[in-house]
Amino acid sequence: MSKNTLYDRVWDQHKVATLPSGQDQIFIGLHLVHEVTSPQAFSMLKESGQKILFPNRTFATVDHIVPTLNQVRPYEDPQAEKMAQALDDNVKEAGIPFFNTDSGKQGIVHVVGPELGLTRPGMTVVCGDSHTSTHGAFGSLAFGIGTSEVRMVLETQSLALSRLKVKRINVNGTLKPGVFAKDVILKIIQHCGIKGGIGFAYEFGGDVFDAMSMEERMTVCNMSIEGGARIGYVNPDQTTFDYIEGREYAPKAEAFDKAVEEWKTLASGPDAEYDEVITINASDIGPMITWGINPEQSVSVDENLPNLEQFSTQDIGTAEQAYDYMKFTPNSPATDININVAFVGSCTNSRISDLQEAAKVLKGNKVHKSVRMIVVPGSQQVKKEAEEQGLDQLFINAGAEWRQAGCSMCLAMNPDKLIEDEVCASSSNRNFIGRQGSPTGRTLLMSPAMVAGAAIHGHVTDIRESL
Amino acid sequence: MSTAKRVEFSGTGIPIRGNDIDTDQIIPARFLKEITFEHMGSYLFYDARIDENGEQKDHILNDKKYKQASFMIVEGNFGCGSSREHAPQAIMRRGFDVIIGVSFSEIFSGNCKAMGVPTVTTEPERIATLLKVLEDNPNTRLHLNLETMVLCYHDTEIPVYLPQEKRDSFVQGTWDSLGVLKANMAEIKAIDQRLNY
Numbered sequence: 116m117s118k119n120t121l122y123d124r125v126w127d128q129h130k131v132a133t134l135p136s137g138q139d140q141i142f143i144g145l146h147l148v149h150e151v152t153s154p155q156a157f158s159m160l161k162e163s164g165q166k167i168l169f170p171n172r173t174f175a176t177v178d179h180i181v182p183t184l185n186q187v188r189p190y191e192d193p194q195a196e197k198m199a200q201a202l203d204d205n206v207k208e209a210g211i212p213f214f215n216t217d218s219g220k221q222g223i224v225h226v227v228g229p230e231l232g233l234t235r236p237g238m239t240v241v242c243g244d245s246h247t248s249t250h251g252a253f254g255s256l257a258f259g260i261g262t263s264e265v266r267m268v269l270e271t272q273s274l275a276l277s278r279l280k281v282k283r284i285n286v287n288g289t290l291k292p293g294v295f296a297k298d299v300i301l302k303i304i305q306h307c308g309i310k311g312g313i314g315f316a317y318e319f320g321g322d323v324f325d326a327m328s329m330e331e332r333m334t335v336c337n338m339s340i341e342g343g344a345r346i347g348y349v350n351p352d353q354t355t356f357d358y359i360e361g362r363e364y365a366p367k368a369e370a371f372d373k374a375v376e377e378w379k380t381l382a383s384g385p386d387a388e389y390d391e392v393i394t395i396n397a398s399d400i401g402p403m404i405t406w407g408i409n410p411e412q413s414v415s416v417d418e419n420l421p422n423l424e425q426f427s428t429q430d431i432g433t434a435e436q437a438y439d440y441m442k443f444t445p446n447s448p449a450t451d452i453n454i455n456v457a458f459v460g461s462c463t464n465s466r467i468s469d470l471q472e473a474a475k476v477l478k479g480n481k482v483h484k485s486v487r488m489i490v491v492p493g494s495q496q497v498k499k500e501a502e503e504q505g506l507d508q509l510f511i512n513a514g515a516e517w518r519q520a521g522c523s524m525c526l527a528m529n530p531d532k533l534i535e536d537e538v539c540a541s542s543s544n545r546n547f548i549g550r551q552g553s554p555t556g557r558t559l560l561m562s563p564a565m566v567a568g569a570a571i572h573g574h575v576t577d578i579r580e581s582l
Numbered sequence: 583m584s585t586a587k588r589v590e591f592s593g594t595g596i597p598i599r600g601n602d603i604d605t606d607q608i609i610p611a612r613f614l615k616e617i618t619f620e621h622m623g624s625y626l627f628y629d630a631r632i633d634e635n636g637e638q639k640d641h642i643l644n645d646k647k648y649k650q651a652s653f654m655i656v657e658g659n660f661g662c663g664s665s666r667e668h669a670p671q672a673i674m675r676r677g678f679d680v681i682i683g684v685s686f687s688e689i690f691s692g693n694c695k696a697m698g699v700p701t702v703t704t705e706p707e708r709i710a711t712l713l714k715v716l717e718d719n720p721n722t723r724l725h726l727n728l729e730t731m732v733l734c735y736h737d738t739e740i741p742v743y744l745p746q747e748k749r750d751s752f753v754q755g756t757w758d759s760l761g762v763l764k765a766n767m768a769e770i771k772a773i774d775q776r777l778n779y
Contacts, residue, residue: 128777129773131766131770134756134763135750135751135754135756135762136747136750136751136756138748138751142773142774142777144777145779151614151666152665152667154618155617158618168770169774179614180615192615194615194616195615197617198615198617235779237779243665245663245664258689259664259689260689261666261689261692261693261696262619262668263667263697263758264667264693267696270760270763270764271763271764271767271770272770273763275751275759275762277745277747309659310658310662310685313688343659345689366779373778409602409604429658430601527610527611527612528611545604545606547607548607548629549607549629552611554610554634
């Protein structure tokens with residue numbers, strides 16, 4: 116059992132009661148809603164004649180199904196339109212603030228929450244989406260829930276939960292040039308495995324995290340769930356407070372100062388006790404790419420894909436399946452892999468700093484003639500900021516497409532999809548079979564800079580060579 | 583949804599081989615565009631079962647011998663990936679009451695519990711044996727008791743595991759937490775007032 120960690124503090128502060136089964140009833144301070152996992156929850160609420168308990172703790176946006184080319188309603192896809200309409204009706208009836216595409220604030224829910232100052236230290240945050248772990252970057256306990264749980268939160272603003280163990284993951288030293296937050300989390304998942312976090316909350320710390328910006332911390336926490344950890348967080352510090360200050364929903368003036376004083380009491384103390392502690396050296400992290408069908412199957416770009424002999428009896432089956440599906444050869448160089456599509460976007464890497472890193476690599480270069488590249492800002496606000504910086508023009512001049520905000524090609528719920536067995540260099544978070552919309556499509560996860568590098572050369576490239 | 587106690591389960595089982603079977607495999611994302619769960623059962627493992635021409639592939643779920651199975655036997659890290667409840671909904675609506683495996687993703691496991699479907703675990707060697715037994719004899723009767731935490735088949739009895747709290751909620755009939763959560767409404771409102779946000 117952990118002690119004196121942020122996890123323990125925030126958990127205890129939100130505990131309503133111990134339930135008959137022994138689980139804890141935990142109050143949910145912030146509930147974020149999107150169109151995919153909410154319709155059935157609102158229907159269930161309505162059918163039982165109940166109302167939402169705290170509409171002021173609930174905020175909605177639309178992200179998974181929105182087209183990134185033509186967002187005019189009604190959407191061309193009748194199912195998407197039906198889903199959007201259901202959300203329109205539900206938020207209106209419930210009296211929930213809704214950041215729709217007319218608002219100027221719409222976007223991927225895990226980009227929108229933080230940028231509006233909704234996400235803050237010490238909160239419990241849920242959403243019907245596994246990448247809710249993103250918000251842990253602020254020192255909150257944030258996790259994904261299913262539709263029935265969405266309904267429970269709407270009606271009771273609470274959930275029945277079992278306490279997790281806490282694994283402290285230190286990354287010490289300084290990241291080398293060309294190595295980004297995305298590479299850090301891919302390395303952590305490679306090290307701990309996709310099951311390593313089952314039963315744990317991951318607390319990320321050490322020099323590298325101390326030095327990270329909030330957007331970088333969000334990239335890492337976003338993929339905690341890919342390592343099996345439902346919750347992943349970074350202790351809040353001055354970087355956190357500075358980010359939040361002045362944002363639309365953040366407390367202001369004296370209220371902000373008071374909040375900061377309270378936030379300072381949350382971080383895991385020197386007396387913190389963890390269930391497990393691991394340490395990774397920053398110098399061991401290179402630009403990473405996944406080569407397989409789950410996020411743990413990765414290598415550094417200067418390595419060869421692993422030999423089958425390197426796998427344990429437990430993992431060999433999935434490894435063979437991965438090579439078979441991806442049509443790659445064991446022991447071949449990562450840089451041999453050709454790509455057809457390049458995607459910069461997703462809740463992992465679509466914030467302004469991600470677009471800036473991709474732009475830096477693309478500047479003065481062109482997207483390879485064999486590659487189609489799309490750049491999808493994470494929100495309407497990110498899009499606006501990028502355009503003010505001229506990033507849109509840079510992407511367009513290089514031969515990439517500049518899109519409107521949404522989840523896009525991360526998953527197959529909107530028109531942005533792979534065709535047949537295309538290989539996609541992607542800044543998203545999942546490389547499962549069929550993830551990007553084609554049952555034979557192939558996904559390589561990497562940082563936005565690495566996506567841009569691959570886009571220029573038509574194959575996976577070590578971006579450090581051109582730095 | 584009835585919150586009857588879920589203690590004993592009997593039926594035949596279907597062996598699903600493969601580690602790290604993720605929610606995109608269990609139910610491809612395009613089916614999440616339906617706003618009700620009604621049809622989810624027919625989309626279970628869709629792309630693994632049905633080819634681009636709508637023809638059935640060689641998948642055990644298409645095998646008539648397992649059509650009546652109410653137990654699903656799986657391997658490690660089953661249900662990893664998304665929090666989409668559509669995945670366990672597809673499994674439940676296809677007729678499965680219990681899933682037994684080596685390990686499960688937590689979010690998936692929580693979603694199953696919300697629907698009254700226990701996700702019990704046992705050792706890899708025991709799963710390997712059980713998978714083979716079911717492949718050799720699809721009519722094998724399985725019997726699970728969550729009070730004794732024992733799974734019986736033929737003349738074999740194996741221990742199964744579930745975290746104490748989850749197991750108690752199935753046995754007590756409080757697996758659908760809504761009722762127990764609502765009972766503490768006064769305390770919920772008190773915390774809402776007390777929190778600094």
